[in-house]
Amino acid sequence: MKDQADRLSEQQRTHLLGVIVDEAEQLARVTSNTLQLARLDSPGLNLNLDWESAEEIVGAVLRRARQRDARRAIVAQVDGSIPLVWCDAVLLAQMLDNLVDNAFKHGTSVMPVEIVARCEDEILLLAVQDRGQGVPEALRERVFEMFERVDQAGDTTLLSEQGVRRGAGLGLAVCRTIARVHGGELTLTARAGGGSSLECRLPMGTPPAVFAASGWGAA
Amino acid sequence: MSLQVLLVEDDRELRATLSAALQVEGYRVVAAASLADAKAVLARSTNCGKFDLVLLDLGLPDGDGETLLSALRAEQRAPVIVISARHTDDPKIRLLDAGADDYLVKPFSVGEMLARMRVALRHKGRLTLPAVTRYAHDGLEVDVEAHRVRLHGQAIHLTPTEFKLLARLMRHPGQVVTHRQLLLEVWGEEFTSHTHYLRLYMGQLRAKLENDPADPHRLLTEPGVGYCLVEAAA
Numbered sequence: 001m002k003d004q005a006d007r008l009s010e011q012q013r014t015h016l017l018g019v020i021v022d023e024a025e026q027l028a029r030v031t032s033n034t035l036q037l038a039r040l041d042s043p044g045l046n047l048n049l050d051w052e053s054a055e056e057i058v059g060a061v062l063r064r065a066r067q068r069d070a071r072r073a074i075v076a077q078v079d080g081s082i083p084l085v086w087c088d089a090v091l092l093a094q095m096l097d098n099l100v101d102n103a104f105k106h107g108t109s110v111m112p113v114e115i116v117a118r119c120e121d122e123i124l125l126l127a128v129q130d131r132g133q134g135v136p137e138a139l140r141e142r143v144f145e146m147f148e149r150v151d152q153a154g155d156t157t158l159l160s161e162q163g164v165r166r167g168a169g170l171g172l173a174v175c176r177t178i179a180r181v182h183g184g185e186l187t188l189t190a191r192a193g194g195g196s197s198l199e200c201r202l203p204m205g206t207p208p209a210v211f212a213a214s215g216w217g218a219a
Numbered sequence: 220m221s222l223q224v225l226l227v228e229d230d231r232e233l234r235a236t237l238s239a240a241l242q243v244e245g246y247r248v249v250a251a252a253s254l255a256d257a258k259a260v261l262a263r264s265t266n267c268g269k270f271d272l273v274l275l276d277l278g279l280p281d282g283d284g285e286t287l288l289s290a291l292r293a294e295q296r297a298p299v300i301v302i303s304a305r306h307t308d309d310p311k312i313r314l315l316d317a318g319a320d321d322y323l324v325k326p327f328s329v330g331e332m333l334a335r336m337r338v339a340l341r342h343k344g345r346l347t348l349p350a351v352t353r354y355a356h357d358g359l360e361v362d363v364e365a366h367r368v369r370l371h372g373q374a375i376h377l378t379p380t381e382f383k384l385l386a387r388l389m390r391h392p393g394q395v396v397t398h399r400q401l402l403l404e405v406w407g408e409e410f411t412s413h414t415h416y417l418r419l420y421m422g423q424l425r426a427k428l429e430n431d432p433a434d435p436h437r438l439l440t441e442p443g444v445g446y447c448l449v450e451a452a453a
């Protein structure tokens with residue numbers, strides 16, 4: 001582009017500009033994930049913790065996923081009776097954003113990606129599930145390691161034009177770190193019927209009462 | 220007449236890129252590279268309504284752009300869109316509370332900046348209109364004066380607090396209202412840290428007004444910032 005722009009056709013220029021934008025976005029993702037990992041690992045980490053609604057966080061993630069790629073199907077199953085959870089909403093939403101992008105990459109375009117939120121005893125389960133090829137058992141822990149990417153025969157979704165596999169393998173490492181700074185864990189399990197379920201389990205506390213303030217009536 | 224934009228940005232290349240993009244869109248641009256520069260430009264513009272919109276970068280060489288925000292708020296009716304780098308301590312909420320109309324976090328696309336400018340200008344135009352007391356969108360009808368809410372023709376009963384919350388969001392449809400603003404205006408000063416009240420009442424409103432509360436299309440959440448009622452289709 002830099003050297004030959006005047007000799008390229010409009011179509012070639014548009015194509016090359018598209019490649020530049022894609023690469024820049026990819027680089028921005030890698031940089032942002034690297035910075036996020038460094039920040040989450042720092043000893044003076046300051047989380048913006050508050051009593052948050054899982055339903056709201058999932059709702060925001062659904063909307064953002066559709067804004068990023070309106071062609072992909074995504075649905076949510078949220079148990080409406082989940083109590084408020086003590087967490088950093090921006091970080092949890094970022095974790096789910098990353099997991100949804102990951103599911104879009106690895107899932108099939110026919111079956112929707114599913115976000116599940118429900119309570120299991122004292123634990124909040126947030127899961128993002130796809131119907132892709134799944135990850136072999138031996139590799140299920142490795143996907144969370146930094147700079148690890150699980151390459152599978154026949155999976156060309158992450159191949160760039162030059163046949164190089166895309167992604168720096170940081171997204172899931174960031175997600176697991178986010179789960180862990182909340183005292184939880186992120187794991188990958190195989191789904192019955194095919195595909196992967198990325199499952200984040202967070203400990204739940206007891207939210208404060210709403211009518212604690214005196215003189216403030218119910219309504 | 221074209222609209223005039225004050226662009227306060229110290230990064231020379233970004234300033235040039237944004238100026239060019241704004242001019243292509245038909246805006247007249249006055250650029251300032253520092254706090255002192257911006258103050259001088261504002262002092263020269265004796266007519267307070269001179270700028271239609273201000274784009275304000277925070278990290279300026281001679282101080283934080285935030286210090287200009289209160290001055291701009293006091294003297295200019297122009298909407299202010301803050302441009303900020305990614306911070307560990309997220310300043311978005313503080314800036315919105317301090318009078319910024321919107322914020323852009325670097326890196327952002329020119330397309331997004333222009334869209335947010337259009338929204339800010341649209342809302343500024345709306346500020347001069349009488350207060351919004353009626354809202355109708357996608358089957359939801361709210362009449363604040365009559366204290367009436369209908370969903371697809373069916374009357375919906377809201378508690379007084381639910382109604383106040385909805386009416387507050389209705390004042391600026393399409394704009395995010397921060398948690399702090401909502402708590403302050405619906406519950407009062409002493410409740411500004413009780414964000415869990417908001418979560419519960421917003422949950423109740425979604426349960427009454429959304430088809431699927433987990434996948435809302437009316438009452439939208441901006442995690443860590445606040446809530447927004449979708450704008451009624453024109």
